[in-house]
Amino acid sequence: MPSLRAPDTTFDSRQQKALLVHDRLCAEYGAPFPFFSTKDPLSELVSVLLSHRTRNQDSHRAYQQLVARFPTWEQVRDAPTEEVQEAISPCTWPEQKAPRIQAVLREISERCGGPCDLTFLAEKSVPEARAWLESISGVGPKTSAAVLLFSKLRIAAMPVDSHHHRVAQRLGLIGPKVGEGAAHALLAALLPPDWDAQQVYDHHEAYMYHGQKCCYFHTPACGRCVVLDQCPFGQERVSVKV
Ligand code: SF4
Numbered sequence: 001m002p003s004l005r006a007p008d009t010t011f012d013s014r015q016q017k018a019l020l021v022h023d024r025l026c027a028e029y030g031a032p033f034p035f036f037s038t039k040d041p042l043s044e045l046v047s048v049l050l051s052h053r054t055r056n057q058d059s060h061r062a063y064q065q066l067v068a069r070f071p072t073w074e075q076v077r078d079a080p081t082e083e084v085q086e087a088i089s090p091c092t093w094p095e096q097k098a099p100r101i102q103a104v105l106r107e108i109s110e111r112c113g114g115p116c117d118l119t120f121l122a123e124k125s126v127p128e129a130r131a132w133l134e135s136i137s138g139v140g141p142k143t144s145a146a147v148l149l150f151s152k153l154r155i156a157a158m159p160v161d162s163h164h165h166r167v168a169q170r171l172g173l174i175g176p177k178v179g180e181g182a183a184h185a186l187l188a189a190l191l192p193p194d195w196d197a198q199q200v201y202d203h204h205e206a207y208m209y210h211g212q213k214c215c216y217f218h219t220p221a222c223g224r225c226v227v228l229d230q231c232p233f234g235q236e237r238v239s240v241k242v
Pocket of ligand 1: 214226
């Protein structure tokens, strides 16, 4: 496997490439992509916390069991932790996630001075809303962006998951040592500032699909990749017939 190289040297060349790749991947995977969630932002936050390193079907079942047992987030917040843990048992590490979710709900209640609710984030700018969420202990840029974009708030904040990150790194949009957390600001800066939530969602989904369906972790299918001509990693890989 070739090694990752330094990113493209100028901001303009990285931006041009990011948008050209966006167009090709959106065409390849069929954008615009329908949003999959209509949750309010707090429900989305809990759902994202449950989904960490968990298969989708398992975190979905944990979420459904949790809301069936506790109809309000205040009830989840105030319940005995063992009962919350039991309700979310289909997800990974319920013993860690139950107290974590309750702590997040308590922190939100205290800071908002009332019921658990995050709809007020719609009144803030994207950076302000992200900063508010990321000031909650344990909430990072991927979670904050997912809450704002995937929930019914539909705010144009871009999450970067492991697939998106890998594709961006191989394309040379970010450097080989840039982790997922730091990649958020660098990749978001390449997007036109007037893009709406659907465009940002399409960008994230298209890169993610490419990671899932072509740019695999171990053996990327560079020979059939629609952005091979833009990818130094793939070109080296194809030239040495890995
Ligand atoms: S050419 Fe290969 S490494 Fe580059 S984006 Fe395509 S599949 Fe990934």
